[in-house]
Amino acid sequence: MPPRAALLDVANCKNSYICRPCLALLAVPSSPVQRFTRGYAFRPKGHKPRAPPLPKDIAAKSGRPVIRYFDKDPETGKVTPRQPLAEEDDDEDEPSFEDIRNLEAETTAKMDKLDELVPKLEKKSAGLLERILEKHGPPGSLEALERAMKSYDYFTGGDSAEDDGMPRIQLSMADFSNQKYYLRAGQAATLSQKLELAMKAKRKDRLTRLHITLVWKYLAMLTPALLKPNTIVPQTVWDALWTVLTCDSNENVHRLSRIRELSRMMTKAGVSLSLGQQLLAIEATFESGHRSEARDAWKRAVASLQASDPATAMPFYAFGVRMWCALGDLERAERTSRSLLEMSSPEHPADSRVLLHLIRAYCEEPDTAEKGFILYRRMRELATQLEKPMVIEDYDDVISIFLTSGHTDYAMYAFTDMMLAGTVNLYGKAKLPNEVRNGFFFGKWLKRLIGAGDVDSAYQVLIFMQKNGVMAASIQVNGLLGAWLRTGTVEYRDKAERLAWSMIRSRKTFVELRDRQAALEWPMKLVDNRPNRSDHEGPDLDYYMVPRATVETFVILAEMYREREMFGRLEELFVAFKECAMPDDSMMMNELLAAAVAQNRGDKAQKLYDLMVREHDIVPNIDTFVIMFRALAVNQVLGIYVNNEVHAAASRQARDIFRDLLSSSWIFAGHFRANRGKLSETQVKLVLHSFRKANDWAGVVAVLQALRDVMEYKLTRGVVLEMLAEQEGIERQTPRMVKLVIRATLKLQERLELLKSVGLLEEGSGENGTSTAAESMKQPRTLYEVLIQYYYSKVQQMYPHDATKVQEVIAAAKEEMGVPGPGIKYYPDTSKH
Incomplete structure (x- = not known):
């Protein structure tokens, strides 16, 4: 039963006809009900069900249903069917292919006319806009429009007002039979636009990762179409693609893989690569992991370069040496290096650094390591012959190769050549001469390795010194300890801790021998010449000729234990510190x-x-x-309520600490008075805020007098603003801190006006005979006076009717803190706190 609302809608309908759904709602019988039961469920096998009889309103000619309409009498409500409309011949509406072609041609012509009209309209409108801005616009509006148009042309790849002389990059695709031609034509236009934009950015050194990514994206979409024979790709497009995608910068993150794919695409398209492009493609193929493919490509390229120009062939041979060394074919690498050196001439000299690859390959095997050292000597002679002698960086590379491969002796020989310019030859000698067999010479080497962060090589040098009977200095080993700890790895941290405690035990042994020596009655010297290997057992630490620990050794360990919150170990370290009789x-x-x-x-x-x-x-x-x-308790996060007792205790401790600070001898030393910045701004803020948090206003006044008169510290505006705002860290860029800075600045200006009104800020003390507020804020003496008067007024608020008491409280604080100097003259405060 249909809902009542639907029946009311149908009954109240004012139209004179009823459609079929409405007729169904009124339950007017129409065509027979269609069965949905599958016929084979009850018919015998092989029986073909007949189609249900077509209703009379189905046209027999076309087999399609004909829409029937019904009329409804508004007075009687009687429904009568209308006569069906006359059938039209369907063949007359069938479009022909000729009509489609004519329509396409007509549409294309209209679009061409529109394309011709749009630039004219744009030019006309642009000229109109320029004339309007020139006559009625504000000053500079016309120039701003020109700059905006240039910026728009740069980012969209359109025609700019300035012609940079670069030809337009266009792709011509002749595959009109392809059903996806329109899509690919749009992609080709987009690629041309992005490629031209990238080339402009490349010429201006503004090529970004987005430029390269967009070019590669649309190139990947068009790859199947670009490789078809009937696709025309100008050489300028390939050149632009190569320039953009092979750019050697940090923005081109997938450079090697893209070079390989682009070179393969160009080869398939029949584009001939230059020799430089071939070499770059081979290197990219090799570095991206396709070594067999790169090897075959290199063989084919070298075979065609036998009679070529040396300037062209030498880069191929240089890469060949590196490639064959990486592949392990040292015999072929040697032949390639000989061919390279034979082609060398004064016009086209070879690079001696190409032999580094062979030296590294030789040193990887113990049997050929000596051959690698001999080749290093040959490399040094060759560099001298080519008038390009080895520099420090070249020696560092050679020494690193020897140390990494475990040949510390050869590294020592190379380091001696670098330091002594080849005047001392250590090769073949069983014992080191005295010129190098000392801690000073080895110390230079250790300092260089530790500074470069090569901690493994530095430790190998320590072992080498131990084998030659040379003990390193404590400062050198301490440097290695710090370098190990800075790496942050567990392995190096454990090694540093074990070696540091070994140095502490060496110090203890020295103290014991010194005490026993002092107890002897006859002249005798006790020497401990037994290396205690039990202290250094383990495969990761075989260095036992350790020097004695110094204060720096204990400080390094203490800092590590403190940062790792190993306070128990820190107490053990302090006990050892006392046992070692350290100064x-x-x-x-x-x-x-x-x-x-x-x-x-x-x-x-x-x-x-x-x-x-x-x-x-x-x-x-x-x-x-x-x-x-x-x-101090007021500076620590205690999680408890800070009451008056805590304030009083913190005030007493702060005064005692400041008295010791002021009475220290280094305060009055000549180097401190020469370097007025001994106390940093952060440290001064900490001291002042400590007294402020303890509500010790008299202490703040005494500290300010000591900073000004004793320490001669130049007060800064940042300290003044924080003390006026009574808040730490107001330099943080937060809304609340910005408001505090504004209020503190206003308060500072009010204080300056007050000082000026009482005559403290003299007229004509600034530049050009004037004294402005901005200039006064830069004068330390004025800033001191502002802060002193501000906190003096806070002391007066504690004793509002007893000026003598105020002076006594401040004088007592100065005496307790050891601050010399006369009393303070107070000026009446008329500003609002």
Whole structure:
């Protein structure tokens, strides 16, 4: 039963006819109901079911249904069928191929006329726009339009106002019978556009990864069509493709594979490659892993270069030496290198570095390593003959080859040739001469290897020194320890830790021998000449002639333990530090204090500081005091509420630390007073913010006086803004910090106006006899006065009706902190806090 809404819609219909669906809703009988039951389900096998009888409204001629219409009387509601329309001859509407061709020709002609009309309209409209801008536009609008049009032409590949002299790149595709011609023609036009744009960018050194990717993308789409015989590809297109896709830059990430594919495509298309293009294609094929294909291509190319120009053939032979060495065919590599050297002439000299590939190949086998060293000597002589003597980089490459292959002796010989210019020949000698058999000469080598990051080679040099009875200096081994730890790998970290503790044990042995020597009653010298191999067991560490540990050794280990939060091992290291009778040094003390701060143990850091400074008389440095200020409770993330008691305790500790800082001898040393920047801006901010967080306003005033009068520190605008904003790190670019900077700047300007009103900021002190606010902000003395008066007013707010008490509080703070100097004159504050 149809829904009531549908019946109401049909009943209220005002049209005079009813369509078939509406008739179905009214349950008016029409054609017989079609059965959907499969006939073979109940008919015998082989029986062919007859088609159901066609209704009368089906045209017998065409076999297609004819639409019938019905009329409905609006008064009586009676439905009567209309007479069917007369059938039209379908053959009359069938289009012919001739009509299609005529329509296509007519459409093409119209499109051609439109294409001719569009540039004219664009030119006309552009001229109109230029005239309008010239007469009625603002100044510079016409120039801005020209710049915009040039920028648009550059990014879209269109015709620019400036002709760069490069021919247009067009593809002509003659495959009109292909059903995908229109698509490929559009792709060809797009490729031409992208290729021309890339060439423009290449000429201006602006070729990007996007340019290359788009060219390769559309080239890959058009590859099947470009390789067809009836496709015309101009030589300029191939040249442009080669220029773009073979560009040697970081933007061309898939350069080798694209060179190989492009060269194969050009060969299939019948394009002849130049010799340079062939060589580049062979190298790309070889480097991309298709070595057999590159080998065969190189053989075919060299066979045709026997009588060629040496300048053309020599690059092929140079690549052949490298290729045959990589393939392991050293005999053919030798023949190729001889052919290369025979072709050398003063006009076309060969490069002696081509022998590096043979030297590396010889050194990979123990039996031919000596042949590689002899070839190195031949390379050095050849470089001299070619008037291109070996430079330091060439020696570094040779030495690296010998060290990597495990031939440290040959590397030593080459290093001696480099340092002594060949005046000392070590080859064939069983013992090193005294000129090189010393720690100073080997130290130069170790320093060079460690600086280059070649830690494995540096360790091999230590082993070689041990075999020749030369002990490295402690500073050299410490450099290797630091280089091992900087790599961040577990293997090198373990080796560094084991070697450092070996140096500590060597130091302990030395201290024991020194104490026993002092206890003897007759002149006798005790020497420990037994290398303790039990301390160095293991295949990864066979270096046992280790020097004694220094303070730097302990500091390196302490820093590693602190960063890895191995505080137990750090305590063991400190015990060993005392057992080794090391001289008192602030570096080791600073590491221990920093470890305590890392554990949020400010109380422990204070005890260590008192123990080392007050009982063991270790002289602290500026880093020591910076660590101690960080150890204050107000500077640590404690996760608890900081109450008045915490503020008071932090204020007392801060005053004691600053008193020790100010009383240190290095404060008044000549080098400090000469270098006014001994205290950095970050350190000054830490000290001032520590007193501010402890609510010690009198302490802030005393610190500012000490910085100005004793340390002669030049106050910066960044420090002033942070102290006026009473917030750390306002240089961070966040919305909140930007607002704080603005407020602090306004507050600084108000303070400057106040100083100017009371006569502190004198007239005519700036440039041109004037004193502006901008110039005043750069004067340290004025900035000091601003901050001192600001925090003096905070002290006065604590005692608003007792000016004498304010002076007494500030004087007591200065005396407690050891700050000399007269009292402070206060100017009434009329600004708003």
